[in-house]
Amino acid sequence: MRPLAQHTLLEFYDCNPACLKHSKPVKKLLCDSVQRGGGTIVKAVFHNFSPHGVSGVVVITESHVTIHTWPEYGYAAVDIFSCGEKLDHKTIRAHLQRALSARKVSGQSFRRGFPNKNIRGAVPVRRSVRSPGFRRSTTPYANKHPSR
């Protein structure tokens, strides 16, 4: 059984701090990125911290994308969680990296949800490189959620 969802944790370092300070441009950026990645936005909620810094969530029909920024460190943490094959995590990452002028980016992907297997935790995708077929499949989430 294939996993129900894929989750990517992204760390953007050495960003342009000006890009991370206020919720309005961060919201626009994240929504643009989600749309470029093929996501369908249901709702976007962003919160501006005082004096600066943003927490934002974009709920999409494919699940969610979140961002938390620390302008004082030039750092942003982004999560992409999707339960369909439609959302392109790499496109979102690339767009954010360009727009934030992030000089260093790292990402880790996990497969989540194996209800009929004896796998309990989130499984790092790096392990699955050894599992033939995971990366090459055109339908990476075979057990598509009927409702998403």
Added chain:
Amino acid sequence: MRPLAQHTLLEFYDCNPACLKHSKPVKKLLCDSVQRGGGTIVKAVFHNFSPHGVSGVVVITESHVTIHTWPEYGYAAVDIFSCGEKLDHKTIRAHLQRALSARKVSGQSFRRGFPNKNIRGAVPVRRSVRSPGFRRSTTPYANKHPSR
């Protein structure tokens, strides 16, 4: 330098499917859990899928908690991301486990955001057991975000 945030990925298996079907009770449950864990809710956004299944996000001043449910598999994926020491991830996990009647639960925690260190990815907390001081500190996030 201590990490800027902690992120816990939780998998709830063999839940009572009835608890996972509709957004209203799932929203109430997640908000209750966040409040029991000491979180301050900014906004909650939940989306009901047809015929069933829920995606929900609770934005909190400490960052976010999300849930995605698959009633047909008795499975829920929950994420807790917090950038302060106030939010108690374990309390949230325990409350959700009880309320969902989840027979199997697994969790993985990561430390995220080390702007001044040569650490790039999210770091599993299990590794940090070897790093004296991480777990015993009463201020696990030394570089507290000034605005959260």
